[in-house]
Structure formats: C-alpha cells, structure tokens
Amino acid sequence: MKILLVQHESFINGSGGTERICCFLANGFVTFGWQVEIATNENIEGDPIFPLDERVVVTNIYDKTAIQKKIKPLINYRGKNPLLWIKYKLRKKYAKLFNKVRYVRYGGKDGLHEFNLSHRSEVWKSYLDHTRPDLIVTMTISSVLELTYKNNINIPIINSTNGRPDHDYTDVLWYRSELEMSLLKDAFKNLAGIQVLFDSYQDFLPPTFNGISRTIPNPILDMGDTNVVDHLEEKDRYKILHLGRLVGSHKQQHIAIEAFGEIAHKYPDWDLEFWGEGEDYAVLFQKIKDANLENRIFLKGFTDQPSQVLQQGDIFIFPSRHEGFPLALAEAMYVGLPSVGLTDCCGVNEMIEHGKNGFLAADLAEMRSHLEMMVQDSGLRQRMGMNAHFAIRKHTPEHILSQWNELIQTVTRS
Template sequence: MKNMLKKILIVQHQNFINGSGGTEKICCFLANELLSLGYEVEIATNENSIGQPVFHLDSKIKITNIYSDDINQKEIKPYVNYHGKNPFKWIKFKVKKKLAKLSNKKLMLSMGGFDNVYKFNLHQRSKLWNQFILSSKPDLIITMTIGSLLEITYEKEFNIPIVNSVNGRPDYDYTDQLWYRSKIDMKFLKESYKHLSGIQILFNSYKDFLPGTFNGVCKVIPNPVPQLNEVINHSQSKDRYRIINMASLVLDCKQQDLALKVFAEIAEEYPNWDLFFWGEGNGLNKLEELIEDYKLQNRVFLKGFTETPLEELKSSDIFIFPSKYEGFPLALTEAMSVGLPSLGFESCSGVNELIKHNKTGFLAKNTEEMKNYLEKLMIDSKLRQDFGINAQKDMSVYTSEYVKGEWNQMIKEVLG
C-alpha cells in the first residue's frame, strides 16, 4: 500500500552536484526509493557550481540549489607551500601566500577573530536555509551529513522532524581525528545532534560512537548491495589477471599508494598480473609519479571514473582496498557481490565489518601482511573461488528492498 503523500526534503549542502562519491550515490538511491513508496521528494543543496547529479534520479524528484551570490560571506583566503623546483613558481607562490596572510590578518582584526568569522558565515548560510525550508514546507527532513544538519539548524528551531543518514562511523562527523576541524566547528557539530528526531547508522557497533547530545530514534540500516545470480569463475585460465581498486583517489583516506607499493614489491615475480585503479581525485598526480618511480607504466593503470563499475569488477580477480577509514564502503560490497576475494586493513572501520578474515578475504595488520595475503590469493585460484562464493553469500542480505523497507519503517516511526 502506498503512503499518504507526504513531502520529504533531502539536504546535502555540499558536493551533491557533479559528485560521484558514496554519499551522493546513497542520496540518489534514497530519493528514488522514497518516491517509489509514495512520498514527494525534493533534494536541496547550496553550491556555487553548475552541473547535474552523477547518479540516476527519477524525473519526478525536484533538485533545488539555494546558492545565492547575494549572501555575504567573509572569505578566509587559503594558501599552500610550493614543493616544486621552478624558481619562478616558488616566487609566485611566496607572494600569493604573503598577500593571503595579510588579507586574513585584516579580516581577523575587523571581525574579532576566527570564531566570529565562522559564526558570521554560518549565520548567513543558515538564514538562507531557513527561508528555503519555510517555503518548501516539508513533512520530514533527511540530512546526508552532520554538516548539512548544522547548516539548517544553527540558531533555528523547526517543528519538522529531522533524520540524519550517517555514511561513515558517527564520530568521524564531529571530531578532528581524521582531519583538522576547529574547536568551534566541533562544538557546534556536536550540539546540532540535539535537533535530530532520528539517526540511521550502518552497523550496530557504530552506536558506541554517537555523541551524548543525541537522544532520538537510532536505527541500523545498511547500504544496498547489487544482487547477482552468477559469481566470477576463478578457475578459468587467463593470459593476464587483474587486481583492482575502485575508490576516490584521496590518498590520505583511500591509501591507493599503499596498494601500489605492495604490488610493486612482488610485480616482477608475477609478470601476468596487473593493477587497475578506478576513480578520480587529487591523488592522481602522486600515483602517476609513483608508477613512474616503480617503472610500472605497463603494469599499473589509472582508469578514471566508470559508469559500469560492476562490469569492471567482473573482469577482475582480486579486490584490494587499503583504506584508512570507511563507513559502509560501496565499492567493497559491490566487489564482494560479484565474487571477488578482498584485501583490507583490520584497523579500518567498515572494512573490518564486511570482510570476514580467511572466509571472504584477508584483513591485514600492515602492508607486509597485505603483501603476503595478496601473493596467497594470486597463486591460488581455488582460494579465490572459495572466498568469492562466500563473499557473494554474505552480500545477499543487503538487498535494495530490505534497505527501502527499513527506511520506510523508520520514517513512519519518526512521523508518528
């Protein structure tokens, strides 16, 4: 039975337009499924960019970018150090850095410090969100990040239930353990949880990482995983074999450089194996340099974004995923769903929940172990087949219908 028509507003304040990451993929999945359940769905963002969603969205779903040049923002100018050898570029970067520092110093003096600049900018953006939400009149708001939650609730109280979808381990969203966040940013992010009626997390163990400021409904809902009838046939002899990594090329998180290092140490011993990286990101240049340093231009390939990830995974033999941290990594689950044995680090959140050590793949303590496990898989096609079959079975519980049903149940509970 269809739901009585209610309007759901999904907010991803940044990176939705042209974004190809996991959050954007789940945002589009959620919007499509909620529409199929009979809800009216709108997605809202606030981005100074032009483009379209990368992933499929039903034409009935409205997309609104509330960005306006009229909103006054005090810009703290970024600056970077130049690490190249060109003396002219070094001088250019030096001048830019001095000018940026001077501009920032004047701004801080006029505004009374960083915290006041932060609060001023957040107030301006929140005011814009408030105007939009009042005109949109949703029955429920789903935020795709805690940053989005803060944007719409700062200095505001809505009589509209809000649910947050957590796409990683919850504490990654409000602490500085993964990257720099100012003290005031962490304080406000943590406080914003008070506005939530509910929160969706990816694993039961993630409940331990919610802040004390949250007191709403908590429900464990995994991400959906493609369901395939066939599993890769690892007994088939090939001229060349593929190790594959599929993720954004963001080395401080995804650590593709470690996968490259591991492969480089054994590549000569296994001349019919190649390494493929699928994805885009700011780590591209560094990986290109490393490939050249290791002299592996004909063995390691940077392939960019693919619109057919499952097809690329099906033509591969091993999935290597050396991430430092994850939530519920979609690429890993897709690799497991087609029957690929996987390698990851046992310290990596999400990865250590999905890969069952010595059953669906291997969880390594360090790169030396990862290298040994990789070799083990490369030389043993039966082990690859056994792990692949087990991996596909493990993914069979994460159907789209199950995920959709769990979300619908949570929404009904929150709406009362």
C-alpha cells in the same frame, strides 16, 4: 508526505558514496508515493552525477547576496621560473596579511566560521519556511548544523550517517576546533532519528543524541544480472582491482602500489588496475612510474559500470584508512571477489571476515603476504569469493528501502 533530502554541499557534480546514496533514497522514496525534493547550497553549475527519477526535484538554494566572508588561499609555486616564484611569493605574503586582518576583524577562525554559518542558516530557514516539508532527511551532520544553527525548525529530521558517527563531530580524522566540534555535537539534539551503517556504530553516537536510531546498511546498487566470478577459469592475464576516489590521505592507493610492486616480478601474468578519479592522480602516476611498473599498474579513470569492471577481476585490494560502508568493497564482494583490507579500518573490518571472505592486514608486510597468498591459490580465491557473495547479497535495494520506510514511519508517528 513531502520529504526534503538535504546535502548542503558537494552534491552537484559529486560522484562519491554520499551523493549516490542520496539519489538512491530519493528514487526509492518516490516509489512510496511521496513528494521528494533534494536541496543543496553550492556556488556551482552542473547536475547530479547519478540517475534520478524524473519526479525528484533538485533545488540549489545558493543565494549570491547572502554574506560570506572568505579567506584567500595560500598557494605555493612549484615550478622553476624565478620570476613566477617571486610573483607567487608576493601573492602568498599578501594573502597571509589579508587573512590575518580578516580573522582579527571577525574574532578569529571560529568567529569567522560562525559569522558565515549564521548567514547560510538564514538562507536555509527562509527556504524551509517556503517549502514546508513534512520530513527532512540530511546526508551529513554538517547539513543538520546548516539547517538548525540559531533556527527553530519544527520539522522532524533524520540523519543518514554515511560513516562512523564520531568522524562527523570529532577531530579523529582531521582538525576541527573545539567550537566546531561543540556545534556539531549540539546539532545531534535536533534529530528525531538517525540511521547508522553497523550495530557497532551505535556506540559512537554522542550523548547529545536522544532520538530514534536504526542500523540500516547501504544497498548494493546497479549490479544488474551480475555473474559471480569463476576463479577456476584459466586466463592469459589476471587482475587485482581497486575502485575508489584517488585521495591518498583517505584511500591510500600508494599502499596497494607498494604491496603489488614487491611481488609483481614473481607473477608476470598479474596486473593492478585503479578505477576512479581524484586529486592525487598525478602523485599516483609518478609513483607507478618511479617503480617502473607502467605496463603492470594502470589508472583507468571513472566507470559508471562497476559490475562489468569487477567481473573482469580476480582480487580486490582496498587499503583505506577509514570508511563508513564501503560501497566499492561491497560490490566487489557481490561479484565474488576475495578482498584484502586493513585491520584497523572501520567499515572494512566489519565486512571482511578474516580468512573467510578475504584478509585483514595490520600493515604493508601483511597486505603483501595476504595478496600473494591469494595470487598463488585459485581454489582459495574461489572459496573466499563465494563466501563474500553470500555475505553481501542480502543488501538488496528493496530490503534497505523497507527498513528506511519503517524508520520514517516510526519517526513521523512519534
């Protein structure tokens, strides 16, 4: 069997959960004796971040001759040089005029979106006609749209949903036009199967989906011979940890800084560490500096050894606004860290059982209170940490791959 995995953007040089799961599936599928290729369409140079089996082929189908009509970015100058301020002001005025003319020419933002989408989908159709896979596994519903827009694809497609499904086709989290949401919903019609992360996520599939659905969680990866944290061991210093991309609108690391900042003076032997990279590094650094906590809160950067980092921790804090299946939280639970997250965060509220393996907080005040409760009580951390470990350790790569194998066999037989 020849399987094509498609992540149409952000795969090259991408270090997020979707890229990680894409590589995991590719590596797993080749162990079944299948021919596996990953395809993307990106105007970028680089390589996959996560390790791939040498048998997996990675193809970037980007075609610089494919027509794409782009708009110009609107950049605000934030410095104090008056000459540069004038320069950027004029650039912004020109960009606004350019974009207005372009939108008028192509029928508005939606018209421009469809124009560009149609040309990208032509490139995908040509590629699929050449490669002729037996099965396509897409990593996002947007990738399904890229493949199927105005195309007749007679190849079964399974979508791997790395979040709550409605986040991929509605404007729940960010703006999407009515046209874009309609196109994304229609893309579900082209699916023979779909994988969702929790049973509750089945309720968020659109009525346009008529394929086979299975609940398959993400695996716990790269943990090796992990030792479960012993919270009864005395230390000179203790750590509250967070792993994740530094994106305030999504991961909300500022809430962790505020919660810890309110109790830090009471517990001088505790620190807060953030592991990860992202566009909001400077914002978070300034927030730490404003709180005068540079010697207690640290931005540590990217790690490719999460288990080693987590095994040095004592509490995991995860104030995300939304998640799919939060791998960082799962890995923290696996090593026996009790966690605190937000009650209304999907994914997080599926994995943290309030009062059993961690705490769910309704707001900043509750997060601070729950955090302080765990800081004060090593016995509580020990009980919750062990509960967390036993709750998550069933998500082994072998078990997850067997479930994927069953879904693929069911789809290809039907």
